Amino acid sequence: xxxxxxxxxxxxxxGVGIVEVAPNRRARLVHVTVVRTPADMALEQRLLRxxxxxxxxxDEHRPDAVAVERVFAQANxxxxxxxxxxxxxxxxxxxxxxxxxxxxxxxxxxxxxxxxGNADKRQVQTMIARVLGLDEAPKxxxxxxxxxxxxxxxxxxxxxxxxxxxxxxxxxAQRAWRDAQGGTVDSPLAxxxxxxxxxxxxxxxxxxxSSASSVAGRKLGA
Numbered sequence: 001x002x003x004x005x006x007x008x009x010x011x012x013x014x015g016v017g018i019v020e021v022a023p024n025r026r027a028r029l030v031h032v033t034v035v036r037t038p039a040d041m042a043l044e045q046r047l048l049r050x051x052x053x054x055x056x057x058x059d060e061h062r063p064d065a066v067a068v069e070r071v072f073a074q075a076n077x078x079x080x081x082x083x084x085x086x087x088x089x090x091x092x093x094x095x096x097x098x099x100x101x102x103x104x105x106x107x108x109x110x111x112x113x114x115x116x117g118n119a120d121k122r123q124v125q126t127m128i129a130r131v132l133g134l135d136e137a138p139k140x141x142x143x144x145x146x147x148x149x150x151x152x153x154x155x156x157x158x159x160x161x162x163x164x165x166x167x168x169x170x171x172x173a174q175r176a177w178r179d180a181q182g183g184t185v186d187s188p189l190a191x192x193x194x195x196x197x198x199x200x201x202x203x204x205x206x207x208x209x210s211s212a213s214s215v216a217g218r219k220l221g222a
Contacts, residue, residue, distance in 0.1 A: 005063035006150030007090040008142050011082030012037060014050050015146030018061045021154035029132045031061055032143045051089045058093055066094040067153035070103040102153040112152035124148055
């Protein structure tokens with residue numbers, strides 16, 4: 001089993017989700033939480049609280065890898081600055097513990113989980129609940145996004161170059177999982193996820209393609 005910790009960075013709400021994924025792509029929830037900071041707290045104190053929260057989750061759950069949303073430019077500079085700061089804290093926490101990191105754009109995560117790179121927040125939440133066998137989607141959305149990042153990273157680990165991780169830098173657990181995964185891309189779970197993401201007559205994905213190609217996109221659920 002490969003254990004991945006996903007971080008959906010944010011200054012007010014930073015989602016942290018941990019999943020375990022088997023070589024056949026079957027995933028299970030380990031833990032999910034959201035580190036929160038009040039807007040009226042001093043910036044340095046907010047960053048300290050987020051850093052401590054991420055570090056505590058890594059130390060408690062001991063993941064094999066960390067997945068973080070790739071920060072991109074957008075019109076709201078204040079928002080992207082807070083996101084970038086939180087992402088940097090996650091990268092630092094992983095590096096300090098010698099953990100490999102995967103950076104994924106929101107569209108890559110959406111495509112991996114739903115089969116559609118422009119899926120909306122509700123579709124991501126619905127599919128991550130289905131993938132993890134949950135009765136309902138984790139809330140708030142930051143929690144579901146963190147879990148989606150972790151699942152995306154685990155499912156894509158078989159192609160290290162695609163996630164910015166060299167094969168020589170993989171941990172023993174990652175190498176074993178990658179080797180065991182060979183030939184399992186067409187697993188029952190993958191087929192079920194693909195079927196669920198196909199356009200349904202009158203359904204939420206109608207009139208949309210189900211290509212899983214990675215394209216630049218907006219923040220998860222934006």
